[in-house]
Amino acid sequence: MGWEEKQVRGYSEFMHTAQRYHGRPIFALFCGDKDAEGKSWCPDCVTAEPVVRMELHNMPDESVFIYCLVGDRAYWKDPNNEFRKNLKLTGVPTLLKYGTPQKLVEEECFKAELVRMLFTED
Numbered sequence: 001m002g003w004e005e006k007q008v009r010g011y012s013e014f015m016h017t018a019q020r021y022h023g024r025p026i027f028a029l030f031c032g033d034k035d036a037e038g039k040s041w042c043p044d045c046v047t048a049e050p051v052v053r054m055e056l057h058n059m060p061d062e063s064v065f066i067y068c069l070v071g072d073r074a075y076w077k078d079p080n081n082e083f084r085k086n087l088k089l090t091g092v093p094t095l096l097k098y099g100t101p102q103k104l105v106e107e108e109c110f111k112a113e114l115v116r117m118l119f120t121e122d
Contacts, residue, residue, distance in 0.1 A: 002061030009033070009069040011082035018098055021064040026098035027119065028066040029109075030089060032076060041073045048093040048109035055112055058119040066098075 006017050018026055029052050032042030040046050056065055070076050070083050070092055083089045087096075096103035097118060108114050 003056070003059045003063040003065060005056075005065045005067065007067045007069075010071065011086065014066060014068045017064075017066055025060050025063040026066060027059060027063060028068055028094075028096055028098055030068050030070050030083065030092050030094045030096075032092050033069045033072050042076075042092050044091075044106050044109070045093045048095075048106075051110055051112055052093075052095055052115050055115040055119055058116050060119070063119075 006021075008014050008017050014028070018028070029049070031045035031049065032040045034040050040049075059065060070089075071081070075081055076083075076092060078084075091106045093109045094103055094105050095109050095115060095118060102118055102121075104111075104114055104118055
């Protein structure tokens with residue numbers, strides 16, 4: 001495996017992890033928090049996660065995959081939350097190549113071919 005995965009929760013943990021791996025390709029999947037059974041409040045996140053995970057092997061060597069839980073539904077729906085304000089996220093799930101405009105939002109994350117393109121195109 002030529003890449004690493006980091007799981008984080010919340011904006012500050014995400015930023016800290018992204019800064020730690022500065023200089024390497026960073027891909028991040030943002031999803032809603034999970035309950036005690038490991039199920040997200042976001043049904044689209046539940047659908048997207050296995051599709052994205054099936055394509056992780058297509059990431060470039062030395063990449064970092066950050067799986068970030070954005071918080072509970074009430075926090076996510078707040079238009080002033082840090083993910084919306086600072087990263088310009090508009091929905092979850094969002095898969096993005098950090099530091100670039102390349103991203104897939106909501107249903108786009110259900111399509112393996114789009115996920116693969118995000119991981120493989122410069």
